[in-house]
Structure formats: structure tokens, C-alpha cells
Amino acid sequence: MLVLLxxxxxxxxxxxxxxxxxxxRQFEGRLARIDRSRGIAVFAHFSYDEDNRRVRxxxxxxxxxxxxxxxxxxxHNIGKEYRYNYRTKNCTVSDLTRPFIPFGVPADARxxxxxxxxxxxxxxxxxxxxxxxxxxxxxxxxxxxxxxxxFPIEMDFFSNRTGVxxxxxxxxxxxxxxxxxxxxxxxxxx
Numbered sequence: 001m002l003v004l005l006x007x008x009x010x011x012x013x014x015x016x017x018x019x020x021x022x023x024x025r026q027f028e029g030r031l032a033r034i035d036r037s038r039g040i041a042v043f044a045h046f047s048y049d050e051d052n053r054r055v056r057x058x059x060x061x062x063x064x065x066x067x068x069x070x071x072x073x074x075x076h077n078i079g080k081e082y083r084y085n086y087r088t089k090n091c092t093v094s095d096l097t098r099p100f101i102p103f104g105v106p107a108d109a110r111x112x113x114x115x116x117x118x119x120x121x122x123x124x125x126x127x128x129x130x131x132x133x134x135x136x137x138x139x140x141x142x143x144x145x146x147x148x149x150x151f152p153i154e155m156d157f158f159s160n161r162t163g164v165x166x167x168x169x170x171x172x173x174x175x176x177x178x179x180x181x182x183x184x185x186x187x188x189x190x
Contacts, residue, residue, distance in 0.1 A: 018111045018114065018130055018147070019111070020105040020106065020107055020108070020109040020111075020132055021105055021130070021145060021147070021148070021149075021150035022104070022105075022150060023102075023103065023104030023105060023145060023150045023151065023152060024104075024149075024150070024151065024174050025049075025050040025051050025104070026048065026049050026050065026051065026174070026175055026176050027048055027103075027151075027172050027173060027174050027175065027176075028045070028046065028047045028048065028172070028173050028175070028176065028177060029045075029046060029048075029169055029170060029171045029172035029173065030043070030044065030045050030046070030169070030170050030171045031043075031044050031046055031057075031167050031168060031169050031170070032167070032168045032170075033165060033166065033167045033168075034166055034168075035163065035164075035165060035166075037163055037164070038063075038163070039063060039064050040061065040062070040063050041061070041062040042057075042059050042060070042061050042062075043059070043060045043062075044057040044058055044059040044060070045057070045058045046058075047176055047178075047181040047182070048103050049176060049182065050102055050103070050104065052077050052182070053075075053076035053077045053100045054073075054074065054075055054076065054077060054182045055073075055074040055076075056071075056072070056073050056074075056181045056182060057070075057071075057072045057074075058070075058071055058072075059071075059072060068085065068087055069085070069086040069087060070083055070084065070085055070086065071083075071084040071086065071185055072084075073182065073184055073185070074096060074100075075096075075182070075184075076096055076099075076100035079095055079096050080093060080094070080095065080096060081093070081094050081095075081096050082184045082185060082188045084185045084187055084188060089187065091185060091187045091188035091189070093184075093188055093189055098161070098162075099136075099137055101136065101157060103152050103155065103169070104143075104145075104150070104152065105132050105143050105145055105150065106134055106136060108134055109132035109133065109134040109143065110132060110133055110134055111130070111131075111132055112131040112132060112133050112142075113130075113131050114128060114129060114130040114131065114147065115128075115129055116128060116129070117129050117153070127146050127153075128146065128147040128148075129144050129145070129146060129147070129153055130144070130145055130146075130147045131143070131144050132145070136157070139157065139158055139159040140157075140158050141155065141156060141157045141158070142154075142155070142156040143155050143156075151169070151172050152169045152172075153168070153169060154166065154167065154168050154169070155167045155169075
């Protein structure tokens, strides 16, 4: 009887720990990506399609005192990157060498904690945030998402190639409002 009670108690405790949630597979929004070690700040409007492994970013990049503007299309489904520089009117097409990194919590992520962002005593002034962490292709990451809907708030990713990259997400809307966002810019060679 004691063993049964202990097993039921353990099951009840484990059932209370949040499991990795499923983020929307297609959404749009804005992001800020800061790399303090290299002095780079990227502010972008993005479209994200996890099903087809595609991301489009309209970027403003600040490197020191220089600002540049790019339209970048990452087509991981075919292994190509299209990068159009609005200032120079130059487009480069290259093979993608880095993996597709989902903007959602991987299924094997570990729960690390949760809390409130904003004024927790007021229902319209806060959001519950949940922290998960793990490894993606042997590289550590941490994800903060909203609860219960699992929208990304912040993602930290580390690799020897990139160093630490922190992305903060905001103004997210579900779905892709203009599917042509995933067609390469007309200025780029096909």
C-alpha cells in the first residue's frame, strides 16, 4: 500500500511540472537580436514557417556606428540564403551552412521555471512566462515562451560558430499573411 501511495504521489508531482509546449508553426512578428561581444544589433520584421523550414527577415543592422538594411530569405528546405542589401542594391545567393533553428520549444526541452512578466496582480498587465532549456545538435539553448499558448518571448542559442545569440520576439501574429514573402527577391539571381 505504501509503494502505491508513493507512486501516486510521484505521478501527481510529475504531472504538475510543465512539459514542452507546441509553439505555433507559422507566425509573423518582430525580433531584436543582440550580439554584444561583436557589437551587432539586428531589428527585424520576420515571417516564420516551421513546416517548410523558411524564414524571411527585413532587417536593420547596427554595427558600431554603421546602420545597414537587408531583406534576407532563409530557405532551409532547399539550402539557400538570399540576402539583398537595400543600400547597395546588391543581392547575394549562398548555400546555407547552418541548421534550421526552430523558433519553438523542442520536444526534449527541460522545464526550468516559470514566472510573471509585468504586474502580476492585474489580469491585463502580465503574461506567464515559462523557461525551458536543452541542447540542439549539441549546442545549448534556453527558451522563454508564454503560457499557455507557447509564443516565443526570448531565445538564447550558443555554438562555437556563432557564440551566444539572444533573440527577443514581440508583436507576434499567427499565420503567414502574405505567402509571397517566401519568394526570393526579384533583384536576386535565380
